[in-house]
Amino acid sequence: MTDTARTARAGVPERPTLDGIEERWARRWQEEGTYAFDRAGATVAGRGATAGTPGRRGRGDDVYSIDTPPPTVSGELHMGHVFSYTHTDTVARFQRMRGRNVFYPMGWDDNGLPTERRVQNVHGVRCDPSLPYDPAWQPPDAPVTEARRREPTPVSRRNFVELCERLTADDEQVFEALWRRLGLSVDWSLTYTTIGRAARATSQRMFLRNLARGEAYQAEAPTLWDVGFGTAVAQAELEDRERPGAYHRLRFAGPGGREVLIDTTRPELLPACVALVCHPDDERYADLVGATVRTPVFGVEVPVRAHPLADPGKGTGVAMVCTFGDLTDVTWWRDLTLETRVVIGRDGRLLAEPPAGVPAAPYAALAGQPVNAARRTLVELLRETGDLVGEPREITHPVKFYERGDRPLEIVSTRQWYLRNGGRDAGLRAELLARGDELRWVPEHMAHRYAHWVGGLTGDWLVSRQRFFGVPVPVWYRLDAVGEPDHANPLTPHEASLPIDPSSEPPPGYDESQRGVPGGFVGDPDVLDTWATSSLTPQIVGGWETDPELFDRVFPMDLRPQGQEIIRTWLFATVVRAHLEHGVLPWRDAVLSGWILDPDRKKMSKSKGNVVTPMALLEQHGSDAVRYWAANGRPGMDLAFDPAQIRVGRRLATKLLNASKFALGLGAADALRAPATAPLDTAMLAELSTVVTAATTAFDGYDHTAALQATEAFFWRFCDDYIELVKERAYGTGPGADSARAALATALSVQLRLFAPVLPYVTEEVWSWWRYGSVHRATWPTTYEVDRAITGTGDPALLRLAGDALAQVRRAKSDRKLSMRAEIPLAEALGPAALLDQLTLIADDVRAAGRITTLDLLPDRTPELVIASAF
Numbered sequence: 001m002t003d004t005a006r007t008a009r010a011g012v013p014e015r016p017t018l019d020g021i022e023e024r025w026a027r028r029w030q031e032e033g034t035y036a037f038d039r040a041g042a043t044v045a046g047r048g049a050t051a052g053t054p055g056r057r058g059r060g061d062d063v064y065s066i067d068t069p070p071p072t073v074s075g076e077l078h079m080g081h082v083f084s085y086t087h088t089d090t091v092a093r094f095q096r097m098r099g100r101n102v103f104y105p106m107g108w109d110d111n112g113l114p115t116e117r118r119v120q121n122v123h124g125v126r127c128d129p130s131l132p133y134d135p136a137w138q139p140p141d142a143p144v145t146e147a148r149r150r151e152p153t154p155v156s157r158r159n160f161v162e163l164c165e166r167l168t169a170d171d172e173q174v175f176e177a178l179w180r181r182l183g184l185s186v187d188w189s190l191t192y193t194t195i196g197r198a199a200r201a202t203s204q205r206m207f208l209r210n211l212a213r214g215e216a217y218q219a220e221a222p223t224l225w226d227v228g229f230g231t232a233v234a235q236a237e238l239e240d241r242e243r244p245g246a247y248h249r250l251r252f253a254g255p256g257g258r259e260v261l262i263d264t265t266r267p268e269l270l271p272a273c274v275a276l277v278c279h280p281d282d283e284r285y286a287d288l289v290g291a292t293v294r295t296p297v298f299g300v301e302v303p304v305r306a307h308p309l310a311d312p313g314k315g316t317g318v319a320m321v322c323t324f325g326d327l328t329d330v331t332w333w334r335d336l337t338l339e340t341r342v343v344i345g346r347d348g349r350l351l352a353e354p355p356a357g358v359p360a361a362p363y364a365a366l367a368g369q370p371v372n373a374a375r376r377t378l379v380e381l382l383r384e385t386g387d388l389v390g391e392p393r394e395i396t397h398p399v400k401f402y403e404r405g406d407r408p409l410e411i412v413s414t415r416q417w418y419l420r421n422g423g424r425d426a427g428l429r430a431e432l433l434a435r436g437d438e439l440r441w442v443p444e445h446m447a448h449r450y451a452h453w454v455g456g457l458t459g460d461w462l463v464s465r466q467r468f469f470g471v472p473v474p475v476w477y478r479l480d481a482v483g484e485p486d487h488a489n490p491l492t493p494h495e496a497s498l499p500i501d502p503s504s505e506p507p508p509g510y511d512e513s514q515r516g517v518p519g520g521f522v523g524d525p526d527v528l529d530t531w532a533t534s535s536l537t538p539q540i541v542g543g544w545e546t547d548p549e550l551f552d553r554v555f556p557m558d559l560r561p562q563g564q565e566i567i568r569t570w571l572f573a574t575v576v577r578a579h580l581e582h583g584v585l586p587w588r589d590a591v592l593s594g595w596i597l598d599p600d601r602k603k604m605s606k607s608k609g610n611v612v613t614p615m616a617l618l619e620q621h622g623s624d625a626v627r628y629w630a631a632n633g634r635p636g637m638d639l640a641f642d643p644a645q646i647r648v649g650r651r652l653a654t655k656l657l658n659a660s661k662f663a664l665g666l667g668a669a670d671a672l673r674a675p676a677t678a679p680l681d682t683a684m685l686a687e688l689s690t691v692v693t694a695a696t697t698a699f700d701g702y703d704h705t706a707a708l709q710a711t712e713a714f715f716w717r718f719c720d721d722y723i724e725l726v727k728e729r730a731y732g733t734g735p736g737a738d739s740a741r742a743a744l745a746t747a748l749s750v751q752l753r754l755f756a757p758v759l760p761y762v763t764e765e766v767w768s769w770w771r772y773g774s775v776h777r778a779t780w781p782t783t784y785e786v787d788r789a790i791t792g793t794g795d796p797a798l799l800r801l802a803g804d805a806l807a808q809v810r811r812a813k814s815d816r817k818l819s820m821r822a823e824i825p826l827a828e829a830l831g832p833a834a835l836l837d838q839l840t841l842i843a844d845d846v847r848a849a850g851r852i853t854t855l856d857l858l859p860d861r862t863p864e865l866v867i868a869s870a871f
Contacts, residue, residue, distance in 0.1 A: 070107030470527030686794025
């Protein structure tokens with residue numbers, strides 16, 4: 001790598017411009033390795049580090065490691081990405097300038113359902129695992145038609161996976177180009193993908209260790225199922241959506257001719273009914289508890305049971321328990337040890353055969369129908385038997401969906417893999433809650449979301465998925481003499497052989513000829529949930545078990561930046577994996593992003609059609625301007641998309657160019673580290689010292705917005721007041737001029753570094769005019785650095801006083817519609833004597849800036865400063 005400290009100074013250009021600087025500097029940064037992680041220089045406590053942070057294993061404190069969110073590449077980056085990733089980049093740049101060896105990788109989350117859906121839509125294909133691999137098969141060159149999408153071409157699993165890999169590789173290039181344009185200071189040599197070889201090996205290794213410790217297990221159980229995607233769904237991936245529905249009142253036949261009425265939104269599940277349930281304290285049904293009733297249409301006897309989850313105030317107070325209509329049905333089924341009558345298959349249709357005990361004749365009208373059609377059919381059957389009481393009553397109610405799905409979830413009975421997460425283990429739950437307490441949350445209130453989620457878990461983490469483009473579950477099963485798999489004793493690979501694909505590789509001790517035959521083996525057909533891999537991002541990028549020295553240097557990591565909506569998935573899952581394997585938190589701090597809102601302050605989302613994509617904005621306004629807008633949003637706080645704010649950022653970057661050119665044109669470049677002696681100069685530097693403290697404190701607290709605001713407010717005073725006040729003196733010679741140039745040099749050097757985390761391009765451009773190396777490898781400014789440039793003491797009040805006086809002079813000229821260069825023959829300064837004594841110290845600068853010939857001081861005439869100008 002080129003030593004950036006020796007990069008030559010460029011000199012001040014004739015006409016500074018922001019145009020083209022992104023491309024030039026992005027290329028230079030890459031060529032010179034400006035943001036490369038110095039692996040050789042990273043220490044491990046006990047091997048050169050001064051001290052390790054408690055609870056961080058053997059890590060030295062010189063490294064600052066970031067668990068960067070890998071964006072899903074099956075779509076477009078939008079302003080929400082720009083918003084949150086800019087925030088993280090300001091942290092990385094700040095820590096690098098503080099002298100930390102920053103480990104800042106980038107990943108691509110490319111496996112899972114979104115990628116499969118995208119491949120299906122783009123290429124008009126569907127995966128058929130029964131088909132053989134065709135190495136010569138190629139997708140059509142032209143975009144597929146809608147008709148082709150409706151009748152997709154079946155391809156083998158391997159062909160399908162190759163299409164997924166090809167498409168994601170193309171998407172990743174587009175994403176990387178945008179990130180580079182935005183100026184993210186990641187080390188691109190650390191890039192990984194969640195479907196890459198290293199990620200697959202890491203994910204499978206962790207699963208096998210979970211399995212060996214009993215943390216991963218299989219179970220045949222009711223499972224939330226997305227009919228559209230054809231896969232199981234975990235609790236963390238659910239969302240409620242309001243949907244229209246209807247209550248149907250059904251008449252059950254009770255003992256002694258008593259009718260029992262129930263309300264249900266899902267009458268099509270009547271053949272799956274296994275009980276009625278009421279509250280234990282509901283006197284209306286106390287005599288029915290323990291008795292049986294007959295279902296309408298089918299005439300099946302089902303028991304009446306009591307359970308505290310039954311709501312006496314809902315409907316008739318007694319509910320129908322079906323296997324399975326919703327999660328409450330599952331709870332009742334488990335708690336009351338009820339029978340199982342499954343009627344809905346994985347395809348979302350009613351099964352061809354009725355469950356045991358249900359008569360075939362009435363069921364035949366429902367067999368094979370989709371859920372909605374079966375509902376209509378059953379309602380007609382109820383009308384015919386007279387067991388539909390009244391007409392259905394329309395309602396709107398929450399229905400559970402997979403967060404990426406477009407059809408309501410069903411609950412089907414399937415065999416799946418689960419990972420213990422405290423949902424069924426009070427001890428583990430307590431340990432994971434304690435981990436949440438250890439974590440530093442920014443903002444703090446986000447900790448409650450974690451605690452609420454962990455405390456409300458009702459089951460373990462379902463980690464298997466019935467899809468194709470993902471990390472294969474790394475196990476096989478022996479087949480008995482009749483070809484049935486032994487699920488209780490899975491066959492596992494050696495860790496050294498990972499990653500493996502059980503669908504195309506045999507287990508140890510077998511060969512491929514034994515696949516699928518009695519006495520042979522069969523591979524597990526499922527893949528792991530995408531979160532089961534993404535939850536291992538610290539281990540994947542840190543080289544867990546494959547690069548122990550690197551892992552010791554970067555793990556546990558310092559920072560996890562992420563969206564607040566995936567606390568329950570990505571954040572919690574990563575905590576679970578690190579806790580089970582390493583016994584520590586995976587990182588020290590978690591910084592959560594807010595939402596991006598449209599100008600009407602509505603959350604941006606693809607479904608609402610109000611998403612703004614960033615590339616055109618970056619090209620029109622420049623990356624620094626867009627980053628400026630993003631940096632005005634604090635962690636956890638929502639920010640409205642505002643093109644006007646982006647234009648403000650552009651003006652700020654332009655002003656930084658021009659003000660720097662002006663200051664350097666006065667000779668500031670040759671006065672760096674010289675002392676400032678004049679009162680106004682030391683006053684300005686004293687105020688700048690407080691800005692350094694404020695910005696540093698803000699960045700230490702992950703408040704980039706406060707750091708920017710403090711720096712920007714000072715910068716405009718520096719330009720509008722200080723430069724105007726001292727430029728006449730700086731043009732001259734002698735001690736006063738030397739002091740002004742020294743103060744300008746220190747102020748410019750410090751402000752460029754204060755702005756650098758937010759405005760990387762313009763600050764690097766200006767820095768190159770007069771300093772060596774990169775501003776992003778320069779040291780973060782300190783109060784010591786500023787204070788040592790001050791001779792004597794500096795009083796920030798003097799700068800504010802001078803600015804007030806100059807503002808009054810400007811106002812007087814403006815009121816008379818005079819040029820700011822107009823001469824004022826006489827001006828009188830009125831105010832308290834002590835204040836005018838202070839004004840005396842800077843009077844020459846005020847006279848020069850205001851073009852005042854004579855400035856008379858009249859003490860104790862007014863309670864505050866008044867500058868009266870005579871023209």
